[in-house]
Amino acid sequence: MLDATKINGFHIITNGNGNGKSNGYHKDLLTKAPEKAAIEEAVRTILANVGEDPDRDGLVGTPNRIARMYDEILAGYHVDPVKLVNGALFDVDYGEMVLVKDIEYFSMCEHHMLPFFGRAHVAYLPSDKVIGLSKIPRIVDMFARRLQVQERMTSQIAQMMDEILQPRGVAVMVEGSHMCSMMRGVKKEHPVMVTTTMLGDFKEDKELREDFLRQVRR
Numbered sequence: 322m323l324d325a326t327k328i329n330g331f332h333i334i335t336n337g338n339g340n341g342k343s344n345g346y347h348k349d350l351l352t353k354a355p356e357k358a359a360i361e362e363a364v365r366t367i368l369a370n371v372g373e374d375p376d377r378d379g380l381v382g383t384p385n386r387i388a389r390m391y392d393e394i395l396a397g398y399h400v401d402p403v404k405l406v407n408g409a410l411f412d413v414d415y416g417e418m419v420l421v422k423d424i425e426y427f428s429m430c431e432h433h434m435l436p437f438f439g440r441a442h443v444a445y446l447p448s449d450k451v452i453g454l455s456k457i458p459r460i461v462d463m464f465a466r467r468l469q470v471q472e473r474m475t476s477q478i479a480q481m482m483d484e485i486l487q488p489r490g491v492a493v494m495v496e497g498s499h500m501c502s503m504m505r506g507v508k509k510e511h512p513v514m515v516t517t518t519m520l521g522d523f524k525e526d527k528e529l530r531e532d533f534l535r536q537v538r539r
């Protein structure tokens with residue numbers, strides 16, 4: 322059973338009821354949730370100011386589509402990490418490295434609100450507990466589906482693994498292609514950014530670290 326105090330430091334943002342503000346909203350938006358109406362109105366403003374006609378056929382539904390899409394691609398703010406791992410921690414007498422690799426993720430860069438995406442590799446050295454295999458991709462997803470920088474996402478995944486499992490070590494590597502650098506400028510080379518966080522034995526023990534890197538690349 323996971324203790325809620327163990328996940329201190331993780332932001333759990335629940336759906337607010339909005340502030341009820343409606344000034345300036347299009348009148349057909351007033352019956353919708355204030356958050357969605359505000360996003361729709363903001364998207365209309367962007368469309369009108371990049372030289373588009375927000376009322377033309379192809380665009381008229383776009384603000385609403387974007388507002389609804391954010392529910393999905395930014396859903397990580399509303400995930401409760403306690404519920405996410407509840408019931409999936411098991412006592413097992415196994416001390417070797419557990420590695421889940423090639424976890425596909427899609428995130429949004431907080432500087433440009435454009436996607437970055439790639440693969441995450443998550444390893445830990447159990448002390449007495451292991452976590453259900455399917456939960457690790459869900460932990461990655463919870464942090465990916467927010468406005469992020471790749472460096473912080475990498476360390477948040479590692480910190481959460483550390484807090485819930487209290488293992489002897491955690492290693493996380495994230496590889497990411499960033500649309501904000503791919504779409505802008507004239508460069509046609511698209512480097513993949515690699516970030517790593519090593520905790521506990523992975524940080525102290527060079528051989529373990531190399532074993533992790535070797536298995537990730539295999």
Ligand SMILES: [Zn+2]
Nearest residue numbers: 430432433501
């Ligand atoms: Zn960016």
